Amino acid sequence: MIVALIRIISYHLNHIILRELKLAREPSITREQVFGVCDTLVANKVRPTLRTVRDHLGAGSNLTINRLVNEWKSEHAAPAVTASSLPPALQRGIAEFVAVEIAAARAPLETEIAEQQQTNHDLAAEIERQTAEIETLMGTVATLTTAKSAAEANIAMLSDALAAEKESVLRERAAAEQARVELAKDKLRLESMPDLKKELEGLRAELNQERQQRIDAERQLAVCEALRAQSEAAGKAGD
Numbered sequence: 001m002i003v004a005l006i007r008i009i010s011y012h013l014n015h016i017i018l019r020e021l022k023l024a025r026e027p028s029i030t031r032e033q034v035f036g037v038c039d040t041l042v043a044n045k046v047r048p049t050l051r052t053v054r055d056h057l058g059a060g061s062n063l064t065i066n067r068l069v070n071e072w073k074s075e076h077a078a079p080a081v082t083a084s085s086l087p088p089a090l091q092r093g094i095a096e097f098v099a100v101e102i103a104a105a106r107a108p109l110e111t112e113i114a115e116q117q118q119t120n121h122d123l124a125a126e127i128e129r130q131t132a133e134i135e136t137l138m139g140t141v142a143t144l145t146t147a148k149s150a151a152e153a154n155i156a157m158l159s160d161a162l163a164a165e166k167e168s169v170l171r172e173r174a175a176a177e178q179a180r181v182e183l184a185k186d187k188l189r190l191e192s193m194p195d196l197k198k199e200l201e202g203l204r205a206e207l208n209q210e211r212q213q214r215i216d217a218e219r220q221l222a223v224c225e226a227l228r229a230q231s232e233a234a235g236k237a238g239d
Contacts, residue, residue, distance in 0.1 A: 029060035034068035038076075047112075048072065050119040062126035066119060 037056045038048040046052055050066045057065070 035072050038072045049115045062122050
């Protein structure tokens with residue numbers, strides 16, 4: 001019984017710890033969800049970033065979302081064209097075009113850098129938040145572990161007290177059984193008292209009868225002695 005009680009308390013304490021851990025977790029975000037949001041944002045001419053995707057999802061871990069967004073970008077990157085497969089004149093034209101495009105793309109690149117910096121900031125904040133949650137959970141686990149140890153100590157004390165009480169009950173039960181046996185014996189004695197009384201009365205009657213017979217015999221003996229004495233006296237007088 002005590003072992004079962006310890007197992008029940010341990011189960012409930014472990015359940016509380018797991019529940020605390022689950023409460024601290026962010027809702028699970030799947031790869032399909034993030035990829036779908038990225039596709040939707042691109043269709044709406046919005047750049048997929050950690051912040052835009054998370055704002056669209058409304059929940060989820062920044063670390064998970066950022067990793068999946070980077071995977072989406074890797075899979076949707078434009079294929080590179082090798083320069084060796086192009087004619088020299090076309091390569092020069094492309095180089096000039098690239099130079100112009102680089103100058104024109106500076107602003108978007110700066111925007112992307114700013115977005116990446118913001119992403120890094122958000123990731124750092126996420127790490128700090130999760131670190132704080134882990135510390136809180138560690139404190140909760142330590143508290144619950146202490147409570148579990150205290151409960152086990154109390155159960156051990158209760159087990160000892162229960163064993164002592166059980167032994168006392170067994171002793172009292174044995175004493176009560178012995179008392180019942182003695183009571184039954186006394187009851188049998190009381191039930192046999194009328195027979196003993198009758199037997200005693202019979203013995204008294206026999207004793208009285210024997211006493212009366214002895215008295216009568218003594219009287220007859222006395223009479224006989226008197227007659228014998230008279231006879232002897234008469235015989236002596238005749239001589």
